[in-house]
Amino acid sequence: MDNHYPDLATVARRHTAGVLTLTLNRPESRNAMSLVMVEELLLSLRQAEADCAVRIVVLRGAGGQFCSGGDIKDMAAARMRPISEGVDPIAAVSARFGQLCLAYARTPLAVIAVLEGSVMGGGFGLACVADVALATTDTHFRLPETSLGLVPAQIAPFLVERLGYSEAKRLAVTGGQLNAQQALQLRLIHELHADSTNLDQALQATIAKIKMCAPGAIAATKSLIARARLTPVQDLIDDAACVFAAAARGTEGIEGGNAFLQKRKANWAQ
Numbered sequence: 001m002d003n004h005y006p007d008l009a010t011v012a013r014r015h016t017a018g019v020l021t022l023t024l025n026r027p028e029s030r031n032a033m034s035l036v037m038v039e040e041l042l043l044s045l046r047q048a049e050a051d052c053a054v055r056i057v058v059l060r061g062a063g064g065q066f067c068s069g070g071d072i073k074d075m076a077a078a079r080m081r082p083i084s085e086g087v088d089p090i091a092a093v094s095a096r097f098g099q100l101c102l103a104y105a106r107t108p109l110a111v112i113a114v115l116e117g118s119v120m121g122g123g124f125g126l127a128c129v130a131d132v133a134l135a136t137t138d139t140h141f142r143l144p145e146t147s148l149g150l151v152p153a154q155i156a157p158f159l160v161e162r163l164g165y166s167e168a169k170r171l172a173v174t175g176g177q178l179n180a181q182q183a184l185q186l187r188l189i190h191e192l193h194a195d196s197t198n199l200d201q202a203l204q205a206t207i208a209k210i211k212m213c214a215p216g217a218i219a220a221t222k223s224l225i226a227r228a229r230l231t232p233v234q235d236l237i238d239d240a241a242c243v244f245a246a247a248a249r250g251t252e253g254i255e256g257g258n259a260f261l262q263k264r265k266a267n268w269a270q
């Protein structure tokens with residue numbers, strides 16, 4: 001193990017063989033997401049993106065739970081602070097979580113979410129931004145905001161991105177409660193497994209598949225797919241051609257072609 005990522009106050013970190021595992025580590029609150037945790041997750045992602053040894057980020061929770069949503073203590077504290085110079089403390093808390101979701105949604109690294117127990121509110125949002133989401137059959141998902149008189153404000157764009165407009169709206173107006181099978185049917189998650197042992201085996205299989213793909217090609221593909229959601233096809237043709245040409249002329253493209261012809265693994269898959 002090559003672990004040069006020490007644990008933080010609310011996030012346990014382990015780096016081994018190109019995989020940085022970030023474990024939300026507040027089991028006493030079912031890993032409720034505090035402001036400290038948001039900052040630590042952002043810091044960890046920035047460090048991972050700057051570390052050429054990291055190819056994959058895994059998000060999971062301690063104690064058999066993923067995340068029970070935002071920490072109500074932080075929201076209560078923000079509500080007690082006055083609006084100063086046009087800045088609402090509650091809005092600032094919300095925006096920071098939105099920045100977290102966006103950072104993980106748009107990172108060039110591959111992101112896997114390993115989901116168990118409760119996946120609520122902000123945890124639901126993190127599940128939506130992961131490239132691959134794996135869960136156990138007893139995992140339960142909920143968007144409780146509207147039932148509490150609140151709005152899933154920062155999660156909303158990622159709900160639409162993951163589930164589509166119709167399902168996102170349905171979940172929001174019904175206080176969305178899903179069991180694991182329903183989450184699979186909606187493609188909120190991509191795989192469902194019987195227990196934690198099978199879940200860990202599935203995680204390792206997913207990691208192995210990702211490692212067979214070139215990291216630079218993954219980053220470029222994620223960026224192009226993100227643009228393709230909102231850009232007419234005709235407006236992407238030339239840009240996509242340039243992206244493809246850069247990859248084909250680059251070291252990964254040359255190595256990938258040589259590896260194919262020589263019937264061997266590419267150097268990034270060793």
